[in-house]
Amino acid sequence: MAKLIRSILLLFFLFSIQSRVFAALRINEIYPAPPAGGSEWVEIYNPSSETVELTQYKLTDLSNKGIRFTEPIIGPLGFALATSSAVLNNDGDTVLLKNLADELVDIATYSGSFNAEKSAGRCPDGMVGLLILHVLTKGLTNNPGCPVSPTPAPVPTVVPEVTKNIVTYDNIHLSEAMPNPEEGKEWVEIYNGNSFPISLVDWYIDDIENGGATPKKFSLDIPANGFAVIELISAIFNNDGDTVRLLDTDKKEKDSFEYGRSEKGRSLSRQNLGDEPVWCTTGPSPHQPNHPCPVLTVPTPRITTAPNGLVQGIMAVNKPVRPLPGPTALKVALEKYGTGPDQSGPNKKVSDPSRRPEAGALLSALALLKFNLFGNLCLYMIVFIYGYKEGLWS
Secondary structure (H helix, E strand, O other), X not given: OHXXXXXXHHHHHHHHHHHOOOOOOEEEEEEOOOOOXXXXXXXXXXXXXXXXXHHHEEEEEOOOOEEEEOOOEEOOOXXXXXXXXXXXXXXXXXXXXXXXXXXXXXXXXXXXXXXXXXXXXXXXOOOOOOEEEOOOOOOOXXXXXXXXXXXXXXXXXXXXXXXXXXXXXXXXXXXXXXXXXXXXXXXXXXXXXXXXXXXXXXXXXXXXXXXXXXXEEEEEXXXXXXXXXEEOOOOOOOOXXXXXXXEOXXXXXXXXXXXXXXXXXXXXXXXXXXXXXXXXXXXXXXXXXXXXXXXXXXXXXXXXXXXXXXXXXXXXXXXXXXXXXXXXXXXXXXXXXXXXXXXXXXOOOOOOHHHHHHHHXXXXXXXXXXXXXHHHHHHHHHHHHXXXXXXXXO
């Protein structure tokens, strides 16, 4: 009896150890565009020598839609499938593999135009970078579908954290950020300005330096001159202003920008490359070129002239025209300042016909232009000085 109990305890201990094994599983092949009635699928590759419980993992796209595993375990150096319907985009998407603690295990981004005869796969199995495969290798090694004959992948004996080749790149830019999402999680978009695909391994997204938040580690594949998005596991950006920083594997800053108060559900979009980038608030456009900054339209002013030749006033295009003063007001003004015989003294009138339109125009403009108190005072002063100098008010 004691021997039986010891055997049961040993089996339980071994099962517990196995359930806690988190091997470095890899997203190996993605089939996003099945024929009508078919299912999308994602193939997972286990490069380790351990059997892994897939119940300890989950697959989603960037919008957190689930892709379900079809089997509970994956054997050493084996393959497993997960299927979905109407989750993956045919023209590009990102697939994330996480453990139940919501920690990112692997991420794969594909782009291009896919149909039922194409998939995106790693060549060789488990390596960085996705290529378009014209031979589907569902549940099998990708070697038959790879464009060139790859060197067979060696049997790994250690986890990728020990064997990975860390590479840093230039010409990598922050392109867009969502610090205040309406729903879901914060995300940051990165643009690869190089003419070749890259694989960022153990890079970081951080807020303002020494701001207190822990930099978020990520690994990401980005196509040549393309975009990829990192969805942050937890929020780190302030809605009322912060700094977004991109750090390489040595936590050296590669790019950054500051922003003021953010708008809920709207992203911060970069409009140009170079030493002085322009950022503005636009609608979100993950994986796509950014929307342009909103343009403020200012009405174009124009001056109109009344039929009698008097200046009618300055008005904005598409604004209603203010009418001229009534005939009585104009008649009084012209009789006082623009008609009658020459006189001497304080009530001298202007009889020079060439002066009459000037007096009438000034009075008409003065009556029509409606400003605030300070503007009125300035305008009256200008008209008075001009009229005095020209002898209109003598």
